[in-house]
Amino acid sequence: xxxxxxxxxxxxxxxxxxxxxxxxxxxxxxxxxxxxxxxxxxxxxxxxxxxxxxxxxxxxxxxxxxxxxxxxxxxxxxxxxxxxxxxxxxxxxxxxxxxxxxxxxxxxxxxxxxxxxxxxxxxxxxxxxxxxxxxxxxxxxxxxxxxxxxxxxxxxxxxxxxxxxxxxxxxxxxxxxxxxxxxxxxxxxxxxxxxxxxxxxxxxxxxxxxxxxxxxxxxxxxxxxxxxxxxxxxxxxxxxxxxxxxxxxxxxxxxxxxxxxxxxxxxxxxxxxxxxxxxxxxxxxxxxxxxxxxxxxxxxxxxxxxxxxxxxxxxxxxxxxxxxxxxxxxxxxxxxxxxxxxxxxxxxxxxxxxxxxxxxxxxxxxxxxxxxxxxxxxxxxxxxxxxxxxxxxxxxxxxxxxxxxxxxxxxxxxxxxxxxxxxxxxxxxxxxxxxxxxxxxxxxxxxxxxxxxxxxxxxxxxxxxxxxxxxxxxxxxxxxxxxxxxxxxxxxxxxxxxxxxxxxxxxxxxxxxxxxxxxxxxxxxxxxxxxxxxxxxxxxxxxxxxxxxxxxxxxxxxxxxxxxxxxxxxxxxxxxxxxxxxxxxxxxxxxxxxxxxxxxxxxxxxxxxxxxxxx
Numbered sequence: 017x018x019x020x021x022x023x024x025x026x027x028x029x030x031x032x033x034x035x036x037x038x039x040x041x042x043x044x045x046x047x048x049x050x051x052x053x054x055x056x057x058x059x060x061x062x063x064x065x066x067x068x069x070x071x072x073x074x075x076x077x078x079x080x081x082x083x084x085x086x087x088x089x090x091x092x093x094x095x096x097x098x099x100x101x102x103x104x105x106x107x108x109x110x111x112x113x114x115x116x117x118x119x120x121x122x123x124x125x126x127x128x129x130x131x132x133x134x135x136x137x138x139x140x141x142x143x144x145x146x147x148x149x150x151x152x153x154x155x156x157x158x159x160x161x162x163x164x165x166x167x168x169x170x171x172x173x174x175x176x177x178x179x180x181x182x183x184x185x186x187x188x189x190x191x192x193x194x195x196x197x198x199x200x201x202x203x204x205x206x207x208x209x210x211x212x213x214x215x216x217x218x219x220x221x222x223x224x225x226x227x228x229x230x231x232x233x234x235x236x237x238x239x240x241x242x243x244x245x246x247x248x249x250x251x252x253x254x255x256x257x258x259x260x261x262x263x264x265x266x267x268x269x270x271x272x273x274x275x276x277x278x279x280x281x282x283x284x285x286x287x288x289x290x291x292x293x294x295x296x297x298x299x300x301x302x303x304x305x306x307x308x309x310x311x312x313x314x315x316x317x318x319x320x321x322x323x324x325x326x327x328x329x330x331x332x333x334x335x336x337x338x339x340x341x342x343x344x345x346x347x348x349x350x351x352x353x354x355x356x357x358x359x360x361x362x363x364x365x366x367x368x369x370x371x372x373x374x375x376x377x378x379x380x381x382x383x384x385x386x387x388x389x390x391x392x393x394x395x396x397x398x399x400x401x402x403x404x405x406x407x408x409x410x411x412x413x414x415x416x417x418x419x420x421x422x423x424x425x426x427x428x429x430x431x432x433x434x435x436x437x438x439x440x441x442x443x444x445x446x447x448x449x450x451x452x453x454x455x456x457x458x459x460x461x462x463x464x465x466x467x468x469x470x471x472x473x474x475x476x477x478x479x480x481x482x483x484x485x486x487x488x489x490x491x492x493x494x495x496x497x498x499x500x501x502x503x504x505x506x507x508x509x510x511x512x513x514x515x516x517x518x519x520x521x522x523x524x525x526x527x528x529x530x531x532x533x534x535x536x537x538x539x540x541x542x543x544x545x546x547x548x549x550x551x552x553x554x555x556x557x558x559x560x561x562x563x564x565x566x567x568x569x570x571x572x573x574x575x576x577x578x579x580x581x582x583x584x585x586x587x588x589x590x591x592x593x594x595x596x597x598x599x600x601x602x603x604x605x606x607x608x609x610x611x612x613x614x615x616x617x618x619x620x621x622x623x624x625x626x627x628x629x630x631x
Contacts, residue, residue, distance in 0.1 A: 090121045097124065101131035106142055109135070114151045117158055122166055125159045126177035126184075133184035143188055156192050163198040172206040179214040182221030191225050191232045200239040207246050216258035216265075219243060223265035233269055240271050248279045256287040260295050267302035277308040285313050288320045296321055297332035304339025314340060318347040325357045333357060334370045341374035348384045351375060355388035359395075365402035368395055369411055376414035389418050393434045400441040405453050408442050409460035413598060415439075416464035420595065431469050439465045440478060447481050455497035458485050460598055463500055466507040467593040479508050483517035490528045495542045499597065501525055502579075503549045506591040515586070523583035530576035533569045543569065545597075550575040552591055553582070 093116045100112040113128045120128070136143035146152060159181070166173040178199050185191065203210065203218060210218070219240065226233030247254065247262060254262070259280055266276060284299055291299070296317050303310060317336065321328070333354045340347065358371060372392060375385050396403075396411060403411065419435050442461055446453050462482050486501045493501070502525040505518045529546060532538050538546060547567055554575065567575070582588055 089119065090124055093120060093124050094127050097127050097131060101135065104135070106135060106145060110146075110149055110151050113155065117151070117154060120158070120162075122162050122177045123174050125155070125162060126174070126180040128155065129159075129184035129188075130180045133187040136188050146188065147190070152190075156190075156195065160192070160194050160198070163195055163202070166198075167202050167205065172209040173202050175203075175206065175210045175214045178202060179210070179218040179221075182218045184221075186221035186224035189225070189228065191229050193231055193235065196222070196225070196232060196235045200236050204239050204242050207242060212250070212254045212258045215243065215247070216254070216261040219265045220261045223268040226269050236269065240266060240269055244271065244273060244276045248276060251279060251283055254283070256284070256290050256295075259284055259287070260291075260298055263302040264298050267306045272306055274306075274308050277303055277306050278310065281308075281310040281313045285316045288316050291320060293321070293324045293328040293332050296324070297328075297335040300339040301335040304342045307342070309343040309345070311345060314343070314345045315347065318350040321350055322353055325353050328357060328361075330358070330361045330363045330367050333361075334367050334374070337374045338370055341377040344378065346378040346382075348382070351384050351388055355384075355391050358388075359391055363392075363395060365396075365399050365404075365407065368392060368399070369403065369407040372396070373410055373414045376417045380414070380417035380420075386418050389415060390432055390434055393438045397434075397438055397441045400445050401448075403445065405446070405449065405457040408445055409457040409464075412439065412442050412461045412464035412468075413595075416467040416595065419468045420593070436469055439469055443478055443481055446485070455489050455493040458482075458489065459493075459497040459500035459504070462486070462508075463504045463593065463595060463598055466504050467595050469509070479514040480517045482508070483521040486521045487524045490524050495529075495532070495538060496545065498525060498529060499542075499545050499549045502529060503552060503591070503594055503597055506553070506588050507593045519583045519586050519588055522588050523580050526576045526579040526583060530573045530580065533573040533576065536569070538569065543572070546572050546576075549597070550579060552594065553579050553589065 096112055096116065097109070100109040103109075109131060113132075116124070132146055136146055181195070182199055185196065199218070200222070203215070207215070219236070222232065222236035222239065226236065244266065251259075263277070263280055263284070266273075281303075288296070300314065300317050303313065318340075321336065325333075336350070337354055340350070354371070355375075358368075363371065372389055375388050379385050393415070400408075415435060415438060419431060439461075443465065446458060446461060462485075465478070465482070483505070486505070489501075490498065502522065505521045505525070508514065508518055529550075533546065550572055579588075
């Protein structure tokens with residue numbers, strides 16, 4: 017049967033949008049294999065004996081012929097849709113779909129959506145046009161009806177069609193809840209009928225939609241539970257491409273079953289030789305986000321990455337390094353190659369922040385880490401104004417972890433010039449954003465500056481700027497930031513006019529701490545912090561080897577007043593840096609970010625990297 021060329025966008029001369037492909041009676045004219053009796057029976061001309069047994073046989077023949085004609089018609093509709101799509105003309109494709117809408121089966125709907133999605137994937141304007149076209153609501157309504165009857169006859173639905181529909185919805189970010197819920201039901205019912213690629217693509221579609229819509233995520237929640245067990249039971253049948261899609265999909269929907277990810281780790285490792293740079297990053301990021309550590313897989317990813325760095329995007333490198341850091345997995349070769357690639361690639365400010373924080377999280381004192389940080393700091397300096405306040409403070413803390421001077425037992429090293437330059441630019445950035453920078457960011461940068469630049473040539477300008485910031489914020493800063501600043505200023509360089517600026521800042525901060533204690537504004541949970549900071553100014557207040565409880569509010573207030581008087585007299589002692597204050601117990605993840613400990617930083621130097629590794 018010939019359907020003729022696809023209709024034009026306007027239907028074309030003589031094209032009847034309502035005309036059936038099956039003829040006026042619902043069957044093709046003439047019906048293949050049906051004799052004249054069939055025609056007469058259909059048109060009401062059967063007489064005498066034809067109305068008996070012969071008539072019933074004719075009716076059955078007509079029905080069979082009609083079904084056969086329909087079966088032949090659906091592939092032809094598919095060919096019309098594909099031919100229209102191949103022209104690249106969106107209007108032609110939409111008009112073709114609209115013309116045949118009432119005569120489509122599930123496969124035809126799948127093909128229509130799949131071809132629309134392929135056109136939309138490469139062009140945002142095409143996607144916008146599809147979304148607002150009048151045919152889309154009708155297409156979705158008809159699809160819902162088809163899906164409701166799919167699988168009701170006992171035979172499984174077309175699994176490839178269901179997979180294509182889910183993929184198409186995800187690609188076009190069109191969420192039709194009734195359709196997706198029905199697809200999830202059908203998939204769960206007929207899971208064993210799906211080929212590995214069909215199931216992988218379908219689950220990817222659910223996960224992709226779920227990224228932006230919680231209702232879409234909820235639609236597939238039960239499906240992922242049953243699909244996970246099915247995949248593990250048949251994991252040997254899945255290709256590398258399928259496993260990568262599944263890893264990403266299960267991670268994205270928040271499926272945290274460690275057994276599932278462990279079950280995929282070994283098959284993935286054996287097939288990594290076929291992976292692209294993007295594949296390696298996807299696998300690492302998925303296992304990292306799912307909090308499933310697999311050292312063998314991570315080691316293989318690192319090794320397979322080394323010859324592929326020319327193919328990596330900046331985000332691929334960041335994703336792998338961040339995932340390694342989450343699990344405490346350090347690979348020197350990968351870090352060195354990543355740092356070299358980062359100098360060639362165009363890294364955004366956020367990517368530089370992620371890279372340096374992740375590298376510093378593992379082995380901040382390692383030669384490879386320090387070398388990588390020094391190599392990337394010029395980029396950070398050049399793009400300093402592009403960093404957010406939290407990124408500035410996170411970078412400052414990470415850099416301080418790498419170049420922190422632990423104390424007399426550690427040989428003092430001159431601070432690299434680029435580190436001092438970075439802190440100078442960071443302070444300039446914060447100074448230029450005085451009105452909107454958080455107190456926590458200022459306090460963290462100040463402590464980091466004191467830690468990293470203790471042996472750097474430093475003029476009074478930087479200390480003076482920090483002093484002005486601290487004094488301006490003293491009355492409004494939260495107690496954590498107030499304590500960090502109070503404890504940090506005695507650790508800053510004091511050359512020339514810097515000593516006066518330091519003492520004045522300490523005086524104002526100590527006076528404010530005393531005032532809050534006297535007026536009962538310090539909560540019980542923060543008393544320990546004030547005790548710890550104020551005791552540093554008077555070591556005799558702590559007994560050697562003891563970890564005493566906090567003093568009373570009155571005693572702490574008196575201690576802060578004594579610090580205030582000493583600062584006014586210019587007799588504040590020089591104190592070693594205490595970076596632990598950047599993540600004390602009171603700085604929970606809900607208040608300040610994700611607290612982590614740098615692997616080999618100075619003893620007890622537990623610090624806050626920011627939210628980066630906790631995302």
